[in-house]
Amino acid sequence: MAQSADPKPWQLNMGRGVTTSAQHAYDAHMLALWVCVVIGVLVFGAMAVAMFRFRKSRGVTAAQFSHNTTAEIIWTVVPIVILVLMAVPATQKLIAMYDTRDSEMTVKVTGVQWMWKYEYLGENVVLTSRLDRESDRLRQSRDTTRAELDAHGHYLLDVDNQLVLPTNTKIRFVVTADDVIHSWWVPAFGWKQDAIPGLVNEAWTEILEPGVYRGQCAELCGKDHGFMPIVVRAVPPAEFQTWLAAEKAKSAPAIPAPGEPGPADAAPAPSPDAAPAEAAASATQTPSAPAASAAG
Ligand SMILES: [Cu+2]
Numbered sequence: 404m405a406q407s408a409d410p411k412p413w414q415l416n417m418g419r420g421v422t423t424s425a426q427h428a429y430d431a432h433m434l435a436l437w438v439c440v441v442i443g444v445l446v447f448g449a450m451a452v453a454m455f456r457f458r459k460s461r462g463v464t465a466a467q468f469s470h471n472t473t474a475e476i477i478w479t480v481v482p483i484v485i486l487v488l489m490a491v492p493a494t495q496k497l498i499a500m501y502d503t504r505d506s507e508m509t510v511k512v513t514g515v516q517w518m519w520k521y522e523y524l525g526e527n528v529v530l531t532s533r534l535d536r537e538s539d540r541l542r543q544s545r546d547t548t549r550a551e552l553d554a555h556g557h558y559l560l561d562v563d564n565q566l567v568l569p570t571n572t573k574i575r576f577v578v579t580a581d582d583v584i585h586s587w588w589v590p591a592f593g594w595k596q597d598a599i600p601g602l603v604n605e606a607w608t609e610i611l612e613p614g615v616y617r618g619q620c621a622e623l624c625g626k627d628h629g630f631m632p633i634v635v636r637a638v639p640p641a642e643f644q645t646w647l648a649a650e651k652a653k654s655a656p657a658i659p660a661p662g663e664p665g666p667a668d669a670a671p672a673p674s675p676d677a678a679p680a681e682a683a684a685s686a687t688q689t690p691s692a693p694a695a696s697a698a699g
Contacts, residue, residue, distance in 0.1 A: 512578045
């Protein structure tokens, strides 16, 4: 899919982004830029005229006046007016950025040393997203060559499970962390949000274009801070619903259809009133997931 939001070589301006917030930021930036350009042209133009037209070699003598009240009022009032004109739209955009009302779905993002956990709240879909195995292999091998890194395409910016999100949907994020402070940052979305243990931060996004958008943890969170990238795949809403239904089916408990015999070796789940010894025994049989630190 398109990498429409990735920076390009020799790109000079900031990216336009792919969300409403990112485009608001871009608009505010462009307004400020053009105001600066006009002021720059006027100021440096006036300096150039003064230096060349009124130079000493033409026999011009310098004016000796100081403290012109009219001039001082003008150069105080004009910048105030300009700043207010810039602050009004900037404030409106900032307020909109933090307004998570009327969101259509919520994703809980949890930063974990060193991966991300995503929960689609109310949908019973949870996924963990960590650095892809190939990047992990390349980064740990002493024999990795430049060609191998180039061949990867998105070295250190790829994950095993992408966060899939619908386009044209107001998505609310609640962001927290399990251990230390992380920060969830996808530049094309135009914001980053700290993930702080014991605290729930909010953010929202509305992705306007389908595509794959990459980001990274943006808060130094330990030795593998550089190895917990973020990959968001934005798809049209209908495609998202199909994906979500498939994920739900995956995470649903496998109940054999009526009349169909269950697997012969399937042990019954321990009932809540099972003897503690029995529960403990069945717990030890469950293969425990490899610790996060083992990946690093
Ligand atoms: Cu982190």
